[in-house]
Amino acid sequence: MARMTAPGEEMHALVERLYPLCRSITGDGVRATLDIVGEYLPLQVHEVPTGTQVLDWTVPQEWNIRDAYIADASGRRVVDFAASSLHVLGYSVPVARTMPLSELRAHLHTLPDRPKWVPYRTSYYKPEWGFCLAQETLDALPDGEYEVRIDSTLADGHLTYAEHVVPGQVPDEVIVSCHVCHPSLANDNLAGIAVATFLARSLAERNPYYTYRFIYAPGTIGAITWLARNKERVEQVKHGVVLACAGDRGQLTYKRSRRGDAEIDRVLRHVLTASGRPHEIREFTPYGYDERQYCSPGFDLGVGSLTRTPYAGYPEYHTSADNPDFVSPEAMADTLAVCREAFAVLDRNRSYLNLSPYGEPQLGRRGLYDALGGRSDTKEAQLAMLWVLNLSDGEHSLLDVAERSGLPFDTVATAADALRGAGLIKA
Amino acid sequence: MARMTAPGEEMHALVERLYPLCRSITGDGVRATLDIVGEYLPLQVHEVPTGTQVLDWTVPQEWNIRDAYIADASGRRVVDFAASSLHVLGYSVPVARTMPLSELRAHLHTLPDRPKWVPYRTSYYKPEWGFCLAQETLDALPDGEYEVRIDSTLADGHLTYAEHVVPGQVPDEVIVSCHVCHPSLANDNLAGIAVATFLARSLAERNPYYTYRFIYAPGTIGAITWLARNKERVEQVKHGVVLACAGDRGQLTYKRSRRGDAEIDRVLRHVLTASGRPHEIREFTPYGYDERQYCSPGFDLGVGSLTRTPYAGYPEYHTSADNPDFVSPEAMADTLAVCREAFAVLDRNRSYLNLSPYGEPQLGRRGLYDALGGRSDTKEAQLAMLWVLNLSDGEHSLLDVAERSGLPFDTVATAADALRGAGLIKA
Amino acid sequence: MARMTAPGEEMHALVERLYPLCRSITGDGVRATLDIVGEYLPLQVHEVPTGTQVLDWTVPQEWNIRDAYIADASGRRVVDFAASSLHVLGYSVPVARTMPLSELRAHLHTLPDRPKWVPYRTSYYKPEWGFCLAQETLDALPDGEYEVRIDSTLADGHLTYAEHVVPGQVPDEVIVSCHVCHPSLANDNLAGIAVATFLARSLAERNPYYTYRFIYAPGTIGAITWLARNKERVEQVKHGVVLACAGDRGQLTYKRSRRGDAEIDRVLRHVLTASGRPHEIREFTPYGYDERQYCSPGFDLGVGSLTRTPYAGYPEYHTSADNPDFVSPEAMADTLAVCREAFAVLDRNRSYLNLSPYGEPQLGRRGLYDALGGRSDTKEAQLAMLWVLNLSDGEHSLLDVAERSGLPFDTVATAADALRGAGLIKA
Incomplete structure (x- = not known):
């Protein structure tokens, strides 16, 4: 794939392309996402069957969805999955009923404080169905009967994740992990996917010292699955970064690994400080993205997390306002540049x-x-x-x-x- | 004993009751004090004979006093032990003489800068006699002959101290130590005695994890005696607090143990900080109260000291102005509350x-x-x-x-x- | 030698006496310097032959100079070594030629920003000749032919350094090292030589605990030579100070040893702080004076550096403006006093x-x-x-x-x- 434009523009184009897909922790949305990423760099895709024991967890049934809507008495779709993948509660069980609004309300999720925005909600492990919609939309619905339909399936299938490895001079590995489970949310985490992808491509060009492994996996269960299937490889993982929220216009934030003074922590602090960029260094917390899993006490890997505005730190977080306009080519290019600088230091240290x-x-x-x-x-x-x-x-x-x-x-x-x-x- | 009033009031009533007694490092004043405390909670009272070797020290002769005064030529008592136990130099040897004021002056102790206050002075280990009085009183004395009489005895007897144990789920101990040797001084240390007593009662109500041992002993020689007689038990003492100056209206002060980062030090800092109370944390110094003994390098126990205004930190310190009005029910209740909070944390940590x-x-x-x-x-x-x-x-x-x-x-x-x-x- | 005046005045007189000599890393200028110091305290002078391997280095040929000048067509000396030893590039090879100014310029060193000052330059290890002069002097030279003559010799000989030992109660040593290789520069390092000399005399008067060894050696190659010849003695060197720039009017600066928390580092910090003097404590850097050698990682001695204004920290540094007026008796007396205080603490610690x-x-x-x-x-x-x-x-x-x-x-x-x-x- 030829580079016609600056990486920031290319990454933004990738975000826009991935945006409409309905991703979840399993299902065809993840596969379609990985297919597109696979056009940028070769991926090794793994399919792990439902029911597989992974650490303390079990790979759940696979969820797929074709259509979902709430239609009024006239048949008009007042909430329509086709308009945004956020409209359906993630992992909703199928439903096909007619019910009065009063009964339907228990299944509707809104953000009363942000009446124009649609929230992102899921129910992975408790069988449930629901819709997410703008408070304005809900307020405009007259009482009466509504047809609700979610054409989804929950069935034995697979959990899908992918890896790309940039071979290095030594087998010791650096992992770069990004979650691929969120539906139409641009900063969280299509920007992270895009930065990881372009980072992998640029590393390949410089014959790195370390072997760099890029992990594209659904959040939590995906990282846990990877760890469960790579318990021996973990010995070789010397450093790592979880990439998320990589494209908003806020300053860069590096969250230290659980160790606090792992080499990756010192490298990121050095590079961010030396660069003169405004930035923030945060202490580890066992909350956020998949650093939670890599830094669980049994693994305790030297894996930090690089974001721009961090987890839950902006009002658009986990809402329909986290759309492609919310992320900028410049911000993604900046995140990419810092990753490249950091790995250049790491590789020579x-x-x-x-x-x-x-x-x-x-x-x-x-x-x-x-x-x-x-x-x-x-x-x-x-x-x-x-x-x-x-x-x-x-x-x-x-x-x-x-x-x-x-x-x-x-x-x-x-x-x-x-x-x-x-x-x-x-x- | 029924709780009719708030603990602060009850503790203040105990201070007032103990105030008139003439305590010293030995003698009936200590016994009378422990008798009264014994009405609030059962005490195990120990009597250690004069001459007993305790660590580097020897238990001294027991001192008791019945009367003491300076009378002028007309027979009027111008300084009278009956008015305040502070008027006699602690451990004064008996005297019964008539002498001119010029000769008497060498035995008189005043505070020239605080002409209305009577100082507190002792001479435990050097045979001496003397009176403490207000500078104003001294200034008003005409020259002439005075009868001086101290009806005291220094004789083989005992050193008295007491313990109260609140049994815990484990034999590991927390000690709470307060000195009982000071005469009519309210903050130093009747307030400490009162807080310790009510703390012991409240701990008994909650089946604590640790075994809590309350030590009521004369300062220095008493703590040394306890340590000498409990060298094996010391192994079990995991934490401790010396309580003193527990009732003045100043902010709380916690003085760290010699270790500086003992668990009790961290607990007190956490509780004081989390509570939002104004407070001060001080580093250990080998001066102050009996933490000096518990934190001597051979023992090096995790014992800190909790006071309000600390040792020698207020003008009323060791003077007649440290009277029951100087301590408040609210301050004692506050000290008690912090002790309870701290031990609640310690017990669950x-x-x-x-x-x-x-x-x-x-x-x-x-x-x-x-x-x-x-x-x-x-x-x-x-x-x-x-x-x-x-x-x-x-x-x-x-x-x-x-x-x-x-x-x-x-x-x-x-x-x-x-x-x-x-x-x-x-x- | 009787003490007729205050030490500051005596030290300044020593500086003035040493000032005209043309010192370098070898040669008679060093010997003449040590002869004069030897009038103040007995020195053990060492002569190490050219070609001797010392650690990674080799003792170079000995350099001596009798005369040097640039003369114009009329025979007038426009630059004359007799006026200042700085005028000749240190270690200049001999030259006796006539050449136009245009050709001569490549051999002339000036300070364009300080047109009245003559810089100090050397070329120890690359055969070269040159003159140092004021930019003003250069600007005033008309074009034309000039006679250049440097009557120097570079020949097998010796490197000269000296030691003075003040015996102590224990064989463990404190070294005080000062470089003696700089020509007519007063602060760098005649003041250091003077302070070291008077320090040695005053230590002898108080029967010190440690054995104090004073090392007068040319910079870099001299310290390296001393280390090479004393590899076993180094085991006994427990503390040390490199003395340089000891006489300017700036505040005292202590540069820590490589260890950062060696006892000498703590002593100097304590003494400087406790004295209330304005001062600065700097972290170690592998640049400056001979602490570079003593603190090389193989030796890693507890040797810091005491100066007033440090290395390269004043405009007069390495120029003709670093003359005897630039150093003051009071400043040297103050440096001496701090050394005495520091060694008094060290000796009792x-x-x-x-x-x-x-x-x-x-x-x-x-x-x-x-x-x-x-x-x-x-x-x-x-x-x-x-x-x-x-x-x-x-x-x-x-x-x-x-x-x-x-x-x-x-x-x-x-x-x-x-x-x-x-x-x-x-x-």
Whole structure:
């Protein structure tokens, strides 16, 4: 696929394309989503049968829906799934009845405070049916009989998730995980899917050090399923990021892993701080997206979460107002850029051992140091070499060196390359 | 004893009743004090003979006093022990002489800066006699001969202290220690005695987890005697509080144990902070009350000190102005309430182990989680369960969970109860 | 040598005497410098032959210079080494040529921003010749032919450094190191040499606990040479200070050792803070003076650096403006005083063990505590004893006690002496 436009525009186009699909934690909406992503990069799609035990959970029946509406006495559809996948309570059991509005109300979900917006609601594990609609729409409905119909099926089937792997120089893995279960919500999480997809493509171009595994899975049950099926692989997962809410116009927010000082936490803090971007660093909480699962105490992975405005932090969250206009090409491009910068640091962050640790080695005779002495404007590159030499005791990484010296990571890593080239340090 | 009035009033009545008695580190004043406390709760009274070696100290001779005065040439008592037990230098040896004022002055103690107040002075370990009086009184004395008489005895006898134990579910102990050696001083420490007494009574009503031991002992030598006689029990003392200056109108002050981060230190900080009360947390110093002994380096117990205005922090300290008007029912009730809150937290503070640590367990199917998804106003109780599950790795207590989550301790502890009930965590 | 004047004046006189000499990393200028210092205190002078391998370096050829100038067509010396040793690029190879100004320019070093000042430049390890002059001088030179002559020799010889040892009660050493390689620069480092010299003399008067070793060596190569020749002694070096820029009128700056919390770091911070002097504490950087070598990761000694305005921190740095007027007797006396205070603390800083750790020992019967009780103005000396007793658990030094108690170190150390005298603590 040729790059005709800037990545921000391309990612926004992907969001718009995915937006109408009715995704849930299982079903054809997820498959259609993965088919489209698969046009951008090859995916390995997994189908896990209903009833499979995954950790403490069981893969549920598969849900599919063809049509749903509430029609008034005249047959006019006053609420119509065809207009928005949000109109149906996720995982609604089928229904085909006529009932008075008074009885129907118990199945209707609105946002009284935001009368024009349709909420997003689900009932995955309790058999239920319902509709979500604008409070205005509800207020305009006269009393009377309504036909309610949800043409859905709940049946044994599969849970679907996909992976894409960018092979690295070492088998140690970085996971990038995004949830694919939400229906027509742009920021949550089509923007995350789009950023993950373009991130995967750009990583492939640079022969990364780590192996990068992208996981597209339904929230909670999908991450749990992946973890259940990859218990051995988890040993290799050294770092990770959960990507969500990646496209709104708010500042970037990084939520630390449960460990709080995992390398990924330090890398993101460094990159966000060094970049000068306004941003926020939050402590871990066991709530939010699938970092909840990766950071459960049994796994305790070094996986943080990168969002723009975080979970439940904006009024449009989980409503019809989270539409493609709510996310911007610039914001997605910015999220993508930070991910790329962070992984560039992560990929180069090593601990070295100074092979000449007694006194400073004579850099000048190796061509690494200016011959003329006495000047006070020593170059950053030379300072960086002195810092790397001084801290290369096996206990400090290049990121430590960058943070302690205040020098840019790239300058430090380049200095390390020069010193390694001169045989003065080794990994 | 029926509770006719609020605890604050009852405690103040106890202070007033104890106030006139002439307490010291030994003698009948201590016994009379313990007799009165014994009307409120059963006490085990210990009598330790003079000469007993206790750690680096020796139990001194017992001091008792019947009368003491300075009388002028007309026989009028210008300073009279009957008016206030403060008038005699504590542990004064007997004297019966007539001498000119010029000679007497060397035995008189006043507070020149507070001419109306009588100071509190002692000479426990150096044989001495003396009177304490107001500077005003001294200034009004004409030169001339005065009869001085102190009808005291210093003789082999006993040091007296008492204990009251509220049995708990485990033998591990919490000690609450208050000094009973000061004469007519209300805040220091009759208020502490009163709060300890009512605290003991209220603990008995709730079947506490820990065994609570209340120690009523003279300062320094009493705590040292208790420690000397309980060297093995000390192993079981897990937490403790020294109660003093518990009734003045100042804000609460908690002084940390020597350890600085003992569980009692964290509990008091949490309770004081969470309560919104103005308060101060101080670092440990090896000066003040009997925390000096409990926190000596050989014992190093997790014992802090709770006061209102602390040691030597108010002008009335160790003077006749520390009278029953100086302490208020409300302040004592407030000190009592904080002790009760703190011990309620301490009693419930456990570390649990998540029995389903890989991913989140499915709370919904256990009835612990709302079935309807998508809402952003997740209830505190559910958040608390996620926090407890996430941090129940054997290394975090419920207090850790409360502090890290920002949730009330009670909500966290209740969540832990629910999870334990569902078999998801174990102690 | 009798002390006729205040040390500040004496040190300034030493600076003025040393100022005209042309020092470099080798050669007779260093020897003449050490000869003069040797009039103040006996020095052990070491001569290390050219070609000796020292750590990663090799002792270079010895450089000596007799004369150097640039003369115009009329024979007038427009730049003359005799006027200032700064005029010649350090380690210039000999030259005797006539060349047009246009060709000569490549060998001329000026400070365009400071047109009246002559810069200090060297080329130790790349064969080169050159002159340093004021930009004003250069601007005034007409085009034309100039005679350039540098009557220097670069030949096998020696690197010269010296030591002076003040013997202590224990063989553990404190090193004080100052560089002696800079030509006519007063603050950098004649003031450091002067302070070190007077410090050594004053230490000898007080029978110090540690053995103090003063190292006068050329920068970088000299410290490296000392380290190479003293690899076994380094085990005994427990603390150290590099002295430089010790005489300008700026505030004192202490740069921590690489360890950051070495005892010398804590002592200097304590002394500077307690003294109330304005000062700055800086983190270690692997740049500056010979702390770079002592703190290289293989040695990682507890050696910090004390300066007034630090390395490259003033415009006069490495220029002719760093002349004897730039340093003041008062500033040097102040630097000396802080060194003396710091070493007084270091020498008395011990960790003790409380031999009576269960409860407080009875200080009163040992005459260490006031007999009269009840007063709230307990003396500092008594508080200090309680603090020393409480923290003498083998894990706290007297400096810890001073910092935690807020008491002056001297009060704490005196209390420890009293307690040790009473057999209550042992080292």
